[in-house]
Amino acid sequence: MYVLPELPYDHDALSPFVSADTLRTHHGKHHKTYVEKTNDLAAKAGLAGRPLEEVVREASRRGDKKLFNNAAQAWNHAFFWECMRPPGGAAPSGDLLRAIDAAFDDLDALKQAFVDEGVNHFASGWVWIVTGGDGLKVISTHDADDTLVRDGVFPLLVCDLWEHAYYLDYKNDRKAFLERWFDNVANWDFAAAQLASADGAGEGFRYPAAEGVAPGGAAETPRPSL
Structure with missing residues (x-):
């Protein structure tokens, strides 16, 4: 069973640029719904418990648009939360x-x-x-x-x-x-x-492992050929 990841900051931590109201609705309603639908659809497709990255790719390969849309949106949102941090953080270096x-x-x-x-x-x-x-x-x-x-x-x-x-x-x-x-x-x-x-140093972002699956079982985002 895939879980809704916790936000890596408080709901009001990004204010005023992203409000607490937006985060509560976006994370607690939209993202939550994608995760719930993915759990249902992945089970019906025989993919329950597989790393979410694999589910997204397999749904795309099969042309299962409903599963792809929900699983990819669950993954995209989890990645998106990590792409933000409270104002005042470090610039690129x-x-x-x-x-x-x-x-x-x-x-x-x-x-x-x-x-x-x-x-x-x-x-x-x-x-x-x-x-x-x-x-x-x-x-x-x-x-x-x-x-x-x-x-x-x-x-x-x-x-x-x-x-x-x-x-x-x-x-x-x-x-x-x-x-x-x-x-x-x-x-x-x-x-x-x-x-x-x-560039080969460390792991890329991976969606949290499904409940009952060891974290090492999740598939990392493949690295490009550089």
Whole structure:
């Protein structure tokens, strides 16, 4: 049985950039529902207890859209919570900053690319910073689609573009949400750890193991060929 991961901070820790009300609704209702539906659908598909990463990929391979949508959304949201930290955290540095400079010249240019991609993404989805053979890139995915089913990319950071992620705080101003999110709550330490994992140092993000499954049984996000 897959569990709803606890937030890595208090509900009010990201305020005023992401409100406690938004987090309670987003995590406690939307994410919770995805996890509950994944448990039901994975059992019916004979995949209960498998690492969630495997469930997402297998659902995609089978063309099981209902299972894929719920399992991928459960995974995306768990990754998203880790991509945020309370305001005032560290800026990019070290290898991450060098990778940003190599791909975008500087952090401001990365922000512009990230915000532009998110603002111009039609309807619901996710905006990602990923790494791969060509270095860092900004991409977006529609609806539940994620990096688990894309070859050659490894996720460093993601922001949710679904309206439930920002509408209570920003109404329809997605651009303001993305700008304030990037400047104030983006977790660059997590992104740096993901980049190190892509380079072979440490484990990348993995969804918490299903109940009754040893943590070592979870499958890590595959590293790209760099």
